[in-house]
Structure formats: structure tokens, C-alpha cells
Amino acid sequence: MNSVSASIQSDRQPMLEMRGITKRFPGVIANDNVSFDVLPGEVHTLLGENGAGKSTLMKILYGLYQPDEGDVLINGEKVSLQSPSDAIDHRIGMIHQHFMLVSSLTVAENVALGLSSTRGPITDLKQVAKKIKSLSDRYGLHVDPDAYIWQLAVGERQRVEIIKALYRDVQLLVLDEPTAVLTPQEVDDFFVILREMTSDGRGLIFISHKMNEVMELSDRISVLRLGRLVGTTTPQETTREALAQMMVGREVDNTREERPATIGRTALSINRLSVGGDRGVDALIDFSLDVQQGEIVGLAGVSGNGQRELAEAISGLRPIKSGSISLFHDGNPKPIGGLGPKAVREAGLSFVPEERMRDGAIGEFSVADNMVLHNHHSTRFSRGGFLNFGEIHRHSQKLVDDFQVKTPSIDTPAKNLSGGNIQKMIIARELDSDPEVLIAAQPTRGVDIGAAEYIHARLVAARNAGTAILVISEDLDEVMLLADRIAVICQGRMMGVVDRIDASREQLGLMMAGVTD
Amino acid sequence: MRSYLIAASIAIASVAAALAVGAIMLLALGANPIDGYKTMFTAAFGSADGLASTAVKAIPLMLVGVGICIAFRANVINIGGEGQMVVGGLLATSVALALPNAPAVVLLPLILCAGIIGGAFWGSIPGALKAHYNVSEILSTIMLNIVAVQLMNFLLRGPLIDPGEIERGTRIPQTARLPEAADLPMLSETLNLHSGILIAIAAAIGAWVLLWRTGLGFRLRSVGLNPAAARYAGIPVKRNIIIAMTLSGAMSGLAGAILVFGSESHRMVTDGSTMGFTGSAGFNGIVVALFGALHPLWTIPSSFLFGGMLVGANSLQRVAQVPSALIIALNGLIVVFVVSTEWHRKRLQNQVQTQASQKNENEQSASDHGNAKS
Ligand SMILES: Nc1ncnc2c1ncn2[C@@H]1O[C@H](COP(=O)(O)OP(=O)(O)OP(=O)(O)O)[C@@H](O)[C@H]1O
Ligand SMILES: [Mg+2]
Numbered sequence: 047m048n049s050v051s052a053s054i055q056s057d058r059q060p061m062l063e064m065r066g067i068t069k070r071f072p073g074v075i076a077n078d079n080v081s082f083d084v085l086p087g088e089v090h091t092l093l094g095e096n097g098a099g100k101s102t103l104m105k106i107l108y109g110l111y112q113p114d115e116g117d118v119l120i121n122g123e124k125v126s127l128q129s130p131s132d133a134i135d136h137r138i139g140m141i142h143q144h145f146m147l148v149s150s151l152t153v154a155e156n157v158a159l160g161l162s163s164t165r166g167p168i169t170d171l172k173q174v175a176k177k178i179k180s181l182s183d184r185y186g187l188h189v190d191p192d193a194y195i196w197q198l199a200v201g202e203r204q205r206v207e208i209i210k211a212l213y214r215d216v217q218l219l220v221l222d223e224p225t226a227v228l229t230p231q232e233v234d235d236f237f238v239i240l241r242e243m244t245s246d247g248r249g250l251i252f253i254s255h256k257m258n259e260v261m262e263l264s265d266r267i268s269v270l271r272l273g274r275l276v277g278t279t280t281p282q283e284t285t286r287e288a289l290a291q292m293m294v295g296r297e298v299d300n301t302r303e304e305r306p307a308t309i310g311r312t313a314l315s316i317n318r319l320s321v322g323g324d325r326g327v328d329a330l331i332d333f334s335l336d337v338q339q340g341e342i343v344g345l346a347g348v349s350g351n352g353q354r355e356l357a358e359a360i361s362g363l364r365p366i367k368s369g370s371i372s373l374f375h376d377g378n379p380k381p382i383g384g385l386g387p388k389a390v391r392e393a394g395l396s397f398v399p400e401e402r403m404r405d406g407a408i409g410e411f412s413v414a415d416n417m418v419l420h421n422h423h424s425t426r427f428s429r430g431g432f433l434n435f436g437e438i439h440r441h442s443q444k445l446v447d448d449f450q451v452k453t454p455s456i457d458t459p460a461k462n463l464s465g466g467n468i469q470k471m472i473i474a475r476e477l478d479s480d481p482e483v484l485i486a487a488q489p490t491r492g493v494d495i496g497a498a499e500y501i502h503a504r505l506v507a508a509r510n511a512g513t514a515i516l517v518i519s520e521d522l523d524e525v526m527l528l529a530d531r532i533a534v535i536c537q538g539r540m541m542g543v544v545d546r547i548d549a550s551r552e553q554l555g556l557m558m559a560g561v562t563d
Numbered sequence: 564m565r566s567y568l569i570a571a572s573i574a575i576a577s578v579a580a581a582l583a584v585g586a587i588m589l590l591a592l593g594a595n596p597i598d599g600y601k602t603m604f605t606a607a608f609g610s611a612d613g614l615a616s617t618a619v620k621a622i623p624l625m626l627v628g629v630g631i632c633i634a635f636r637a638n639v640i641n642i643g644g645e646g647q648m649v650v651g652g653l654l655a656t657s658v659a660l661a662l663p664n665a666p667a668v669v670l671l672p673l674i675l676c677a678g679i680i681g682g683a684f685w686g687s688i689p690g691a692l693k694a695h696y697n698v699s700e701i702l703s704t705i706m707l708n709i710v711a712v713q714l715m716n717f718l719l720r721g722p723l724i725d726p727g728e729i730e731r732g733t734r735i736p737q738t739a740r741l742p743e744a745a746d747l748p749m750l751s752e753t754l755n756l757h758s759g760i761l762i763a764i765a766a767a768i769g770a771w772v773l774l775w776r777t778g779l780g781f782r783l784r785s786v787g788l789n790p791a792a793a794r795y796a797g798i799p800v801k802r803n804i805i806i807a808m809t810l811s812g813a814m815s816g817l818a819g820a821i822l823v824f825g826s827e828s829h830r831m832v833t834d835g836s837t838m839g840f841t842g843s844a845g846f847n848g849i850v851v852a853l854f855g856a857l858h859p860l861w862t863i864p865s866s867f868l869f870g871g872m873l874v875g876a877n878s879l880q881r882v883a884q885v886p887s888a889l890i891i892a893l894n895g896l897i898v899v900f901v902v903s904t905e906w907h908r909k910r911l912q913n914q915v916q917t918q919a920s921q922k923n924e925n926e927q928s929a930s931d932h933g934n935a936k937s
Contacts, residue, residue, distance in 0.1 A: 361795070363794065363795070386797075386799075387794060387795060387796070387797045388797035388798070388799060390797075391796075391797045392797075397795070399795055404789075404791050404792065405791050405792050405794075405795045406792060406795065407789075407792055408785050408788045408789040408792050408793070409788070409789065410788045410789075411784075411785065411788065415781070415785075419785065419792070419793075419796040419798075420796040420797050422778055422781050422782075423778045428778045431777050431778055431779065432776055432777050432778070433776060433777060433778055433781060
């Protein structure tokens with residue numbers, strides 16, 4: 047702890063103090079004697095690489111894990127947090143890195159779930175919906191209380207999580223990578239909400255891998271590395287570079303080496319595609335886009351404008367209404383629309399799904415098993431129907447080493463990996479099969495800066511080797527960094543394609559908002 | 564390894580708890596529980612003859628249980644073991660009746676296959692209904708159990724009935740003595756134990772190999788654990804749900820065939836209910852599988868335990884004059900205890916893991932961190 051935070055502490059009593067927290071998992075110390083506190087009305091940011099132990103510390107606070115050592119104090123009093131309901135009783139809220147919503151229920155029903163204080167034993171959903179509506183209007187969250195969760199894009203689900211916390215009027219809110227799914231404009235709006243929350247004296251714990259946000263929002267910043275607290279500082283006292291170095295222990299350089307695309311033939315062609323949506327309206331309307339060998343096309347857009355449906359249509363998971371999607375082999379088109387994921391993969395397409403825990407990995411399977419999920423039946427990994435575990439292990443170990451996936455072993459269940467490492471595992475798997483076309487949805491969401499740099503480098507390397515890559519990302523910085531051409535989608539329509547060299551943030555922002563000139 | 568130890572101790576604890584409650588019931592019935600349990604244990608496990616009868620009772624339980632394990636791994640719940648046993652038994656019986664003069668080398672494999680096919684077919688129907696129309700397999704399997712009984716009653720009263728029953732006018736719904744070539748070979752001259760037990764154990768081992776060593780098993784488990792991710796990876800979810808139910812039904816069908824051809828009467832008989840034929844093995848197999856932690860290999864000892872309870876119950880009934888319904892109650896109690904201790908098992912496991920990591924934290928995590936950093 048440095049002197050600045052110490053002087054703040056003497057003024058006000060912290061609403062939360064975590065003292066000497068230690069938590070061990072097999073083969074890992076996730077938290078090693080970590081002390082951490084939050085003052086009323088402040089945003090205290092936790093920074094650290096993937097697997098540094100941020101989520102673990104927060105899960106201890108939320109009663110999901112019990113610490114092996116250490117104490118938690120709320121308003122100066124020692125408390126025992128055995129379960130999330132204990133945490134909720136202490137007015138602690140948490141928005142998890144992986145959302146915890148029941149997808150077959152509506153927004154209002156999800157908010158009402160586990161509420162104890164609604165009148166009587168029967169929850170009045172109308173009342174809940176009304177309050178959601180007013181909270182949503184007040185904070186500009188644009189959440190429809192009657193929509194089903196499964197109909198919502200990730201960005202919208204995120205806002206439901208925020209509504210849930212606001213509804214419960216939490217005093218201390220943990221935000222585990224809340225902005226990972228938001229566009230820059232949305233982030234600005236979101237920060238307005240958060241500031242409003244702190245101005246009523248609420249405390250926020252913020253976790254993010256995005257340095258500019260951390261610098262903008264935080265009152266204090268604590269950095270974890272390998273489970274240990276490296277230090278606590280303030281945005282005034284530090285710089286992004288210094289923070290990055292504190293986190294990673296080396297310098298990080300996430301600028302792209304300029305190398306012009308050597309564009310080959312068209313590899314993926316989407317022609318006048320229309321696709322139905324989950325809410326009755328068409329999610330994609332007359333959408334056309336070509337991706338050539340050896341280029342990265344970035345698809346920018348605000349969450350929920352048809353990106354998810356596009357990815358699903360290309361990967362064969364969603365039927366198409368009209369138009370076509372084709373892959374090309376030696377210049378001959380092969381329509382893949384509606385063929386189903388297996389045939390689409392066999393035709394040479396790989397994809398990194400947006401929701402890694404739901405679609406990208408099987409949590410209970412080991413890392414090794416997850417690495418061969420899509421090709422375990424290939425002659426390399428399977429003989430006469432029997433799996434060749436020797437080869438699967440060799441292969442997985444190589445991918446884990448190559449892509450620096452941090453895991454105790456390849457036999458560890460994937461669910462025990464930290465979020466960013468699960469993402470690295472999926473990227474490793476999908477890039478390894480040398481696809482002709484790769485669709486990557488939010489490839490570095492929730493990934494620390496070191497790993498993001500690495501994933502970007504791998505994507506660029508694949509592009510240089512001739513893969514046609516479509517990166518679907520709500521992170522405009524990422525699109526501007528990676529893409530050779532940038533396409534913008536708004537309300538299911540193609541707003542236009544611009545070369546990166548010619549693109550400006552302002553122009554893209556306007557296009558994302560649906561303004562055409 | 565440790566997790567198996569925990570699973571085993573939990574299993575034993577839940578049996579002990581069930582026996583304790585059962586002891587109270589015995590007392591209430593005016594019997595001495597210690598004597599009662601001694602009687603049961605000796606009858607089931609105390610002699611070679613007892614062990615043989617236990618093994619014979621264990622066969623259908625084991626097979627159905629193994630089928631439950633397979634279905635469960637793909638996240639389908641097969642409550643249709645009863646009906647699948649019946650259909651497997653009927654098809655096998657029909658084959659044997661149609662080929663009265665075939666030699667054993669031909670007939671034995673044929674009847675076993677017929678049992679498998681009959682059960683597989685009966686299992687594939689709810690599988691397909693679930694996969695394509697999202698019909699709950701719990702409902703459809705139970706309904707198919709009822710259809711199977713009617714089918715059995717119809718066939719055994721009509722087309723398949725022993726012609727002798729018609730001549731004598733007794734019309735007992737049963738087939739004629741099936742061809743001797745189809746009798747399951749006995750394992751010993753003195754003991755009443757047929758080779759069905761070997762088939763059942765082979766099936767359990769085969770299911771384990773299938774689930775954890777083959778690509779098909781990999782797909783079944785992935786569909787069971789996370790269908791969305793499986794679909795993304797190109798694994799056909801619907802097809803694998805159907806396959807899981809089909810394999811599960813096949814196991815029960817095989818149990819049905821073995822029940823017919825290993826029976827002492829060597830006929831297929833109905834008393835009008837499935838239970839009359841299956842002895843409720845189609846349901847008890849679920850208990851066996853649960854008690855075996857839904858693992859095919861653990862299903863083997865588990866089925867011996869429950870087979871032993873059935874044998875013990877019979878003798879208890881004879882010796883102590885208590886209703887054999889007590890055993891049904893004991894079965895149920897064990898399930899309740901097993902299921903309610905499931906969460907406890909998970910907690911224990913976490914503790915053990917944490918302790919294990921504590922022990923070697925210094926060397927191990929230091930080197931892990933070191934590796935990851937490099
Ligand atoms: N339930 C668990 N069982 C075993 N190991 C776990 C478990 N949860 C977390 N870990 C391990 O603890 C370490 C810290 O994980 P944690 O999720 O806290 O990281 P994080 O800082 O939140 O990373 P990210 O930025 O990727 O989300 C990791 O090495 C992870 O593999
Ligand atoms: Mg995390």
C-alpha cells in the first residue's frame with residue numbers, strides 16, 4: 047500500500063476490507079495473502095493478467111468460495127460469507143464474467159429470481175417489470191422487461207445483470223469485466239451510470255483488461271500478479287505503460303506490425319443474406335460481404351445488431367431465409383447455408399464463438415478433450431473408433447505450450463481455467479486446423495493485454511499464411527487494429543465497407559449508429 | 564482416486580443409514596433387526612448357492628443399470644427399462660420359437676441379438692421423439708412401458724401361447740418350453756448359475772470402454788455435458804441423443820432376453836404386468852446405477868448388492884415373516900440417502916482437493932507459475 051491510499055483510509059472507514067486472503071486450488075495458489083479494501087463512493091479497480099486471481103478474490107467476497115486464510119470485514123465488522131445469499135444480505139452485488147441468467151426466463155423473471163422482499167410469497171411480475179422499466183429509463187439501459195434472455199445479445203444480457211443489481215439496491219457492486227462486451231459509446235454511457243452509483247456512496251470494484259477504461263474510471267488501482275498483490279496506486283500516479291508492466295512483468299507492445307495484405311481469391315462470399323431473428327424481426331436483411339484469402343475483415347457494430355445471427359448463419363447453426371453463403375474451392379463456389387456445423391467445418395471453416403463457456407468449450411471436459419472437440423474423429427486422433435489418447439495428449443500439450451494457455455495440466459477441467467485462458471484454448475483449437483476461413487467473434491474479449499497481443503499476432507500470422515478471417519468485434523479499437531477492411535453492421539444491414547487506412551473512428555461511429563451519408 | 568474413495572464411503576454410509584432406518588421398521592414389525600439382517604446377509608452372500616442366486620438376480624439389474632449409465636452420460640433419463648426388457652424378451656422368444664431345430668451355436672447368438680434389437684428399437688422411439696420433437700423421455704418411456712405390457716399380454720395370450728395350454732383349456736399366458744438349444748449354458752454343474760452373468764459383466768466393461776475410450780462415447784458425453792458447444796464443434800446432437808437411448812434400450816432388451824433364457828421354466832410368462840416378467844429390474848436398475856454413481860463399472864458391485872438384498876428379502880420373509888415390501892422400502896431409502904448425500908460428496912471432494920494442493924503447494928504452484936510465465 048502506498049501513502050496516498052493510506053491517507054484516504056484514515057479519513058473514511060472502508061465499507062469493505064479483505065485481509066490476508068489466501069485461496070488454493072490444486073496446483074495453483076489463486077490468491078496469496080491478498081489485502082484489499084473499498085471506501086464508500088470509490089471505484090477500486092483490480093488489474094491483472096488472465097489467471098492472476100481476480101475472479102477468485104471476488105468469488106470469495108460473493109460467498110462462492112471460502113478462503114483458506116484471511117478475513118472479510120464489512121463496515122468494520124468481520125463477516126462470514128458462506129453463500130451468495132449471505133453476500134446479498136450484506137448488500138453486495140456481483141456481475142459475473144460469465145453471466146448468470148436463466149435463458150428460458152424473461153428479464154423480469156430473472157430479476158425477480160431470488161428476490162425475497164417482494165410483497166408476499168408471490169412475486170408481482172408486473173410490479174417488477176414496471177420498476178425495471180423505470181430503472182432502465184433512468185440509466186438509459188434500454189432493457190425490455192418482457193424479452194426472453196435467450197433472445198438477447200451478450201451486450202443486452204450484460205445490461206440485464208446491471209438492472210438486477212440496481213433493482214436490489216446493492217451498496218457494493220463487483221463488476222467482473224463488465225465492459226468487455228460494450229462498444230466505446232456504450233462504455234461512456236455505462237460509466238455515467240457507474241458514476242451516478244458512486245455519487246450515492248456506493249462502492250464499486252471494477253475488473254477490466256482495458257487500460258484506458260481503468261485509467262478513466264478508477265479512484266484506486268490494485269494490481270494482482272500470480273495471486274499476489276503487487277501494489278496499489280491511483281491513475282494520477284501512474285501510466286498505462288507502468289500498469290502493464292506491473293501486471294505482466296515485462297513491456298507490452300500491442301501495435302500492429304504493418305504488412306500489406308497479399309489478397310488472394312475470394313474465400314467466403316455472403317450474398318444478399320436474410321436471416322430470421324429470435325424476436326420475430328429479421329436479424330439480417332439483404333446482407334452482402336466478401337472475404338478474400340489473406341485478409342482480415344473486421345465487422346464492427348453495436349451489440350445486438352445481427353452479429354450473433356450472422357455468425358450462427360455462417361457456421362451453419364441458423365437457417366437462412368434467402369440469399370446465399372458460399373465458400374470457394376479453387377474458384378468454385380460451394381454453398382454452405384443451412385448445411386449444419388459439421389458440414390461447414392468439413393468445408394474448411396473454423397469459428398471462435400462469442401460465448402466461450404456456452405458454445406466454445408465443455409467445462410467438465412479436460413483441456414485435452416476440448417482441444418479435439420471438433421476433430422476427435424479424424425484419423426489422427428481416432429483409430430477404428432477408438433480415441434488415440436497418446437496423440438491427443440501430445441497435440442493438446444503442444445497447443446497449450448504454443449498458445450501459452452495457463453493451466454495446471456492438460457487434464458484439468460476447462461471450467462477451472464480463468465476466462466482468458468479458456469479463450470486462448472479455443473483460439474488455439476480453431477486456428478490449429480489451418481482453416482481456409484476463420485470466423486472469430488470477440489476473439490479477445492476478457493483476455494489480458496499480453497494475451498490479446500498474442501492472439502492478435504496469431505490472427506495476423508494466419509492471415510499472412512492465406513487464411514480469410516472475419517473478425518466480429520464490438521471493440522472498435524480491436525477492429526481498427528486488426529482489420530484490413532472494416533465492415534459496419536447496423537440493424538441487420540450492411541452499412542458499408544471501408545479500408546482501414548481510410549477509416550476514422552468518427553465515421554465508423556456514425557455508421558454503427560446507422561447514419562449513412 | 565481419492566474421489567472414488569469418497570464416493571465409496573458415501574455409498575457405504577447411505578446403505579448403513581438405510582439399514583438403520585430399516586432396523587427401526589423391523590422392530591416395529593416385531594422382528595429382531597440383528598437377526599433379520601444376519602438372515603438376509605447369510606442367504607445372499609453366506610454360501611455358494613446364495614452367491615449364485617444373488618448373481619442371477621444381479622444380471623438384469625446390472626444390464627439395465629449399465630444402460631442407464633450410458634443414457635445419463637448423454638443427459639437422457641431412461642425410465643423405460645421395463646418396457647425395453649419386455650420387448651427384448653418377446654423378440655428373442657419369437658426367434659427361438661421360430662427356429663426350434665437350430666443348433667445352440669446359431670440360436671444363442673441369435674436370441675441375444677434379438678433381445679438387443681428389440682430393446683434398442685423400443686429405446687430408439689423415445690430417443691427420436693426427444694431429439695426431433697423435444698418430447699420428454701421421462702414421459703414417453705413410461706408410456707411405452709404400458710404399450711409393451713399390452714403387447715406382451717396380447718402375444719402371450721395369442722400368437723405365442725403354448726399350444727398345450729389351448730389343448731388343456733387352461734390358457735395360462737405363457738409360451739411353450741423354449742428349444743433347449745437356446746438355454747443359456749450353466750457355469751457349474753452344481754450351482755444354479757448361468758452364463759448371463761458373464762455377458763452382463765462384459766457389457767458393463769464394454770460400456771465403460773465405449774464411453775471413455777471411443778469417439779462415440781466422447782460425443783455422447785459432450786452432448787450430455789454441453790449440447791451447445793457440441794453442436795458448434797460439429798457433433799450432431801440429435802443423432803447422439805437417439806444413439807444414447809438406443810444403446811440404453813439395447814442393454815435392457817438384452818436383460819429381457821437373458822431373463823427368459825436363463826429362467827428355470829425356460830418359458831416367457833406374464834402375469835399381466837411388466838413386473839411379473841421383469842421383477843421390476845427395469846426400475847431397480849435405475850437405483851443400481853445411481854448407487855453406482857452412474858458409472859458402468861461401479862454398477863457391477865452395486866447390482867450384486869441389490870441382487871443380494873432381493874435374495875435376502877426372500878429368506879427374511881420366510882424366516883421372520885416380515886413383508887418383502889420392507890425391501891422395496893429399503894431400496895427407496897438407499898436412493899434417498901445416496902441422492903441427498905450427492906452434494907455432500909462434492910463438498911468433501913473440494914476439501915480434499917484443497918488439502919492436497921496445500922500439501923505440495925510450495926514446489927508445485929511455484930513451478931506452475933514459473934512455467935506459465937516463461
Ligand atoms: N474452481 C477452480 N478450481 C481449480 N482452479 C481454479 C478454480 N477457479 C480458478 N482456478 C485457478 O485459479 C487461478 C486464478 O483464476 P481466476 O479466475 O481468479 O483468474 P482471473 O484473474 O479472474 O483471470 P481472467 O482475467 O482470465 O478472468 C487460475 O490459475 C485458475 O486456473
Ligand atoms: Mg476472471
